[in-house]
Amino acid sequence: MQKTSIATPKTVHVNCSDCPIRHRAVCARCDDDELERLEEIKYYRSFEAGQTVVWSGDRMDFVASVVSGIATLTQTMEDGRRQMVGLLLPSDFVGRPGRETAAYDVTATTDLVMCCFRKKPFEDVMMATPHVGQRLLEMTLDELDAAREWMLLLGRKTAREKIASLITIIARRDASLAARKNGGPVVVDLPLTREAMSEYLGLTLETVSRQISALRRDGVIEIEGKRHITIPDFDRLIEEAGDDADGGFLV
Amino acid sequence: MQKTSIATPKTVHVNCSDCPIRHRAVCARCDDDELERLEEIKYYRSFEAGQTVVWSGDRMDFVASVVSGIATLTQTMEDGRRQMVGLLLPSDFVGRPGRETAAYDVTATTDLVMCCFRKKPFEDVMMATPHVGQRLLEMTLDELDAAREWMLLLGRKTAREKIASLITIIARRDASLAARKNGGPVVVDLPLTREAMSEYLGLTLETVSRQISALRRDGVIEIEGKRHITIPDFDRLIEEAGDDADGGFLV
DNA sequence: GCATATGTTTGATCTAAGTCAATGCCTGAA
DNA sequence: TTCAGGCATTGACTTAGATCAAACATATGC
Numbered sequence: 024m025q026k027t028s029i030a031t032p033k034t035v036h037v038n039c040s041d042c043p044i045r046h047r048a049v050c051a052r053c054d055d056d057e058l059e060r061l062e063e064i065k066y067y068r069s070f071e072a073g074q075t076v077v078w079s080g081d082r083m084d085f086v087a088s089v090v091s092g093i094a095t096l097t098q099t100m101e102d103g104r105r106q107m108v109g110l111l112l113p114s115d116f117v118g119r120p121g122r123e124t125a126a127y128d129v130t131a132t133t134d135l136v137m138c139c140f141r142k143k144p145f146e147d148v149m150m151a152t153p154h155v156g157q158r159l160l161e162m163t164l165d166e167l168d169a170a171r172e173w174m175l176l177l178g179r180k181t182a183r184e185k186i187a188s189l190i191t192i193i194a195r196r197d198a199s200l201a202a203r204k205n206g207g208p209v210v211v212d213l214p215l216t217r218e219a220m221s222e223y224l225g226l227t228l229e230t231v232s233r234q235i236s237a238l239r240r241d242g243v244i245e246i247e248g249k250r251h252i253t254i255p256d257f258d259r260l261i262e263e264a265g266d267d268a269d270g271g272f273l274v
Numbered sequence: 275m276q277k278t279s280i281a282t283p284k285t286v287h288v289n290c291s292d293c294p295i296r297h298r299a300v301c302a303r304c305d306d307d308e309l310e311r312l313e314e315i316k317y318y319r320s321f322e323a324g325q326t327v328v329w330s331g332d333r334m335d336f337v338a339s340v341v342s343g344i345a346t347l348t349q350t351m352e353d354g355r356r357q358m359v360g361l362l363l364p365s366d367f368v369g370r371p372g373r374e375t376a377a378y379d380v381t382a383t384t385d386l387v388m389c390c391f392r393k394k395p396f397e398d399v400m401m402a403t404p405h406v407g408q409r410l411l412e413m414t415l416d417e418l419d420a421a422r423e424w425m426l427l428l429g430r431k432t433a434r435e436k437i438a439s440l441i442t443i444i445a446r447r448d449a450s451l452a453a454r455k456n457g458g459p460v461v462v463d464l465p466l467t468r469e470a471m472s473e474y475l476g477l478t479l480e481t482v483s484r485q486i487s488a489l490r491r492d493g494v495i496e497i498e499g500k501r502h503i504t505i506p507d508f509d510r511l512i513e514e515a516g517d518d519a520d521g522g523f524l525v
Numbered sequence: 526g527c528a529t530a531t532g533t534t535t536g537a538t539c540t541a542a543g544t545c546a547a548t549g550c551c552t553g554a555a
Numbered sequence: 556t557t558c559a560g561g562c563a564t565t566g567a568c569t570t571a572g573a574t575c576a577a578a579c580a581t582a583t584g585c
Contacts, residue, residue, distance in 0.1 A: 126422075157407055170422065171360070177428035217533065225430060227574080229535085230571090230572055249581090468562075480543075480563095483565080484565080
């Protein structure tokens with residue numbers, strides 16, 4: 024894998040109103056002056072599927088949020104065992120104000136566009152505008168909750184439950200709420216390879232494959248091609264995931 | 275298990291300088307006026323080992339930090355499978371500004387004293403004094419890093435590595451750095467039962483017991499009684515945990 | 526149209542950790 | 556001093572998921 028260069032803004036068709044920092048309301052309460060400051064230090068980078076954004080331990084002098092596509096945070100042990108510890112969907116945030124180097128490998132699993140802010144100026148804006156820091160705290164607390172849900176999955180769920188859980192997690196962020204509420208079939212495209220799923224779930228990819236086949240055999244999901252899934256009965260899937268019916272609405 | 279009442283301040287011998295919020299420098303940059311406000315809304319509660327602080331789903335109208343003793347956050351599945359998702363040592367923080375109900379069971383695993391702040395006034399102080407929010411963000415980011423380390427443990431480590439990891443985690447917060455640096459033996463008292471350890475590690479308590487015995491047989495640790503452990507060679511233990519030699523200094 | 530690469534499925538076998546069950550070891554109450 | 560009730564250990568057996576290995580399905584380039 025090779026490192027990528029910064030995309031020139033003109034190759035990336037994103038305008039301010041698409042910026043996820045704005046989208047997720049960091050700036051909702053900022054005045055024009057503050058917005059202006061964020062605008063100035065903002066730039067876009069894009070990556071192709073499979074490219075690495077930064078390696079764990081590398082210097083990382085920006086923070087960013089995902090505009091489109093999917094990125095992962097992964098930890099690696101010396102002998103090569105890998106565990107995904109973060110899945111970044113559009114509007115999610117990466118990077119830690121006040122830290123020099125990346126703590127995890129950050130990888131684009133699909134084509135990816137990120138909205139970046141150089142760290143130092145971003146920290147200055149944070150100091151000057153409490154709202155930005157407050158929004159960041161809120162987002163970090165959400166991530167912590169998600170991490171704790173994930174810990175339950177890793178520590179206590181069976182392989183089948185893990186697969187069902189992952190599909191619900193992706194469907195919840197992906198599919199229209201409407202489709203889920205009215206009990207109609209839900210359609211999702213898995214944005215991850217079987218290997219990436221195995222790194223998310225703490226399984227081997229063979230086990231992932233077998234359990235997906237099993238869920239299909241049992242009619243819990245239907246599959247077209249490798250990645251396109253339809254869920255005829257979302258409540259049934261939630262049951263298979265071992266979650267409370269409403270657990271996912273917390274996050 | 276029974277719910278506990280609020281301890282009267284006079285039964286708890288803690289003064290302001292012991293307050294962990296202060297200790298962890300939330301207030302280091304606050305002026306006297308701001309400190310005063312935190313003082314006013316602060317009170318102490320104490321719990322006996324085994325008592326539950328709050329149940330998941332219960333109303334929780336305070337945030338708190340641990341003064342002394344140990345508390346755990348645990349998630350429970352409908353069929354009773356349990357996974358610990360937080361281990362609170364002195365100076366750690368619990369509770370989420372802006373959330374009504376507890377998301378996890380909070381339990382005292384030893385006798386416990388907590389420094390509590392009623393949520394609403396605490397939120398007001400946060401709004402008024404950015405430093406408090408900034409400190410909270412920093413602490414939350416630390417917790418998120420710890421959670422991600424924990425996810426690697428749950429997803430990819432063997433039972434033996436899990437046990438070794440847990441001992442290093444406790445030793446790192448417990449034992450004097452001096453003893454670890456100069457290569458001398460490190461002494462720790464495990465503050466958890468075998469069952470609590472199994473809930474932390476995503477194992478059964480039998481496996482925990484067996485692996486502790488195995489580490490003892492192999493000379494990695496020495497045990498007196500059930501809980502008192504000495505580690506003759508800390509680097510050896512870190513190796514058994516499957517961690518990089520310096521991994522733990524990040525957190 | 527064939528070759529190569531990448532991702533995926535499926536089968537056969539093995540093993541680490543779980544389950545079930547018995548026993549041991551303290552501590553504190555009667 | 557002995558009995559109970561928690562913890563903890565250890566053993567025998569089972570099993571979910573890992574490992575090893577083969578085959579299959581698309582896509583890309585030649």
